[in-house]
Amino acid sequence: MMYRVPGFGSAQRLSDYFKGLAPGLFLRELCLRPGAVGALCPSSRHLARHMAKQVPASGDGLVVELGAGTGVVTQALLDSGVPAHRLLVIEYSGPFVRRLRKRFPHLNVVQGNAADLRRLLPPEARVRAIVSSLPLCSLPAPMTHSILEQWQHLLHDNGVAIQFTYNLRRPKWKNQLRAQQTGSKIIWANLPPANISTFSFKTAKLPAPRHEHVSAEPYR
Numbered sequence: 525m526m527y528r529v530p531g532f533g534s535a536q537r538l539s540d541y542f543k544g545l546a547p548g549l550f551l552r553e554l555c556l557r558p559g560a561v562g563a564l565c566p567s568s569r570h571l572a573r574h575m576a577k578q579v580p581a582s583g584d585g586l587v588v589e590l591g592a593g594t595g596v597v598t599q600a601l602l603d604s605g606v607p608a609h610r611l612l613v614i615e616y617s618g619p620f621v622r623r624l625r626k627r628f629p630h631l632n633v634v635q636g637n638a639a640d641l642r643r644l645l646p647p648e649a650r651v652r653a654i655v656s657s658l659p660l661c662s663l664p665a666p667m668t669h670s671i672l673e674q675w676q677h678l679l680h681d682n683g684v685a686i687q688f689t690y691n692l693r694r695p696k697w698k699n700q701l702r703a704q705q706t707g708s709k710i711i712w713a714n715l716p717p718a719n720i721s722t723f724s725f726k727t728a729k730l731p732a733p734r735h736e737h738v739s740a741e742p743y744r
């Protein structure tokens with residue numbers, strides 16, 4: 525007999541979903557670096573699907589995923605039609621990176637700090653969209669500042685940024701973005717519920733950020 529869980533479908537699908545998430549790994553990373561993980565559990569497929577839907581369908585340039593964790597959003601991006609060769613995945617934690625490379629052997633998964641994003645990209649790369657699960661509310665403030673400066677620089681040519689947050693009011697990082705917010709949606713079928721914001725950057729090219737590198741071990 526199948527039990528239905530509102531928002532998730534059948535109990536079988538729910539069980540498959542949790543197996544795919546590697547909850548043990550997520551919990552271990554959360555205990556080691558709570559501020560860097562910034563979530564009690566991996567993102568739900570609903571959250572991931574809605575984030576992926578915000579990526580402009582057409583256009584060249586890379587789609588860069590930041591803070592991929594267990595890969596729920598990565599999978600949703602691929603499912604939504606982002607070609608593997610246009611997707612670049614950035615993750616800071618070694619154990620998550622190993623798991624991502626095993627799960628998506630055909631993808632370019634780069635271990636690095638999103639605050640150094642420009643250095644992690646191929647030279648002359650054009651970025652169409654940044655899809656971020658970074659916990660911008662719990663990262664050290666200079667790091668958040670540095671990350672958002674990179675977005676400003678990389679997305680100036682009509683790019684979009686998609687970011688979710690558990691702060692359903694107005695998180696501070698939003699005040700730092702010089703971009704137009706074009707979308708906002710609360711996903712209730714996520715633990716806890718999360719707000720997805722979409723930003724469009726139609727601003728003039730800005731000078732390169734001055735402080736890209738925050739520190740070798742920023743979460744110590």
Ligand SMILES: C[S@@+](CC[C@H](N)C(=O)[O-])C[C@H]1O[C@@H](n2cnc3c(N)ncnc32)[C@H](O)[C@@H]1O
Binds near residue numbers: 560594657
């Ligand atoms: C909310 S969790 C990931 C959620 C992910 N969607 C999932 O379902 O597993 C945030 C992720 O951001 C990563 N992260 C934190 N700070 C980072 C940074 N400065 N650069 C790159 N990744 C970072 C963490 O290691 C973690 O995997």
